[in-house]
Amino acid sequence: MSIKITDWRFVAGDLRYKGFRLNSGFKTQTKIGKMFGKTAKEIGNVLRQLGLKIGKKPTEKAKRQGLVRSFRGWEGYIVDLWRVQSVVCFLNQLGMREISKEQQELNSIKEKFMVISKSLSECECSGTCAKCKIQEVIAKRQLKDIRTMRTILNNKGMV
Numbered sequence: 001m002s003i004k005i006t007d008w009r010f011v012a013g014d015l016r017y018k019g020f021r022l023n024s025g026f027k028t029q030t031k032i033g034k035m036f037g038k039t040a041k042e043i044g045n046v047l048r049q050l051g052l053k054i055g056k057k058p059t060e061k062a063k064r065q066g067l068v069r070s071f072r073g074w075e076g077y078i079v080d081l082w083r084v085q086s087v088v089c090f091l092n093q094l095g096m097r098e099i100s101k102e103q104q105e106l107n108s109i110k111e112k113f114m115v116i117s118k119s120l121s122e123c124e125c126s127g128t129c130a131k132c133k134i135q136e137v138i139a140k141r142q143l144k145d146i147r148t149m150r151t152i153l154n155n156k157g158m159v
Contacts, residue, residue: 026069026081036091037099037107043091047082050090102156106149113142 029040029047036043047053052062058080062068069081088098099107116139123132 025084027084028079028081032082032084032087032091034104034107035088035098036096037103038096043087046091046094046096047087100153100156102149102153106146106153109142109145109149113139113146116142 029043033040033043044053044056047058047062052059052067058068058070063070067083067086071079071081116135120132120135120139123129125132
């Protein structure tokens with residue numbers, strides 16, 4: 001049985017082989033960044049400082065060492081997946097620490113809330129259209145979730 005490159009796909013942040021999700025130990029800069037409460041751009045800057053990236057592309061050194069794999073994304077663009085264990089080790093050596101799962105969840109809710117808030121502020125209907133009303137309901141739920149997550153983190157002494 002031979003494996004063809006066309007059998008591999010990168011879909012919605014996951015590497016897949018013939019439609020099956022693979023837990024390969026590789027993640028995008030975005031997903032690694034979320035583990036540390038950082039953006040993909042900040043992780044990219046660190047990878048550049050370590051000599052693992054030049055511009056937006058991984059170096060040959062990083063590829064030879066097996067630290068990165070590149071795949072064609074769903075829309076045809078190239079996606080670089082970084083070996084999580086190695087990148088986390090490098091980041092820890094630089095003094096960066098992973099944040100808790102609860103803090104990651106809180107950050108994710110905050111990001112979604114900010115997107116909705118921006119959308120509501122840009123709408124010209126003054127909150128009267130159906131889209132704005134739905135987004136207001138979602139925003140209120142997210143605010144409640146943010147408060148709940150903050151309470152959980154406070155109780156654990158993490159904030």
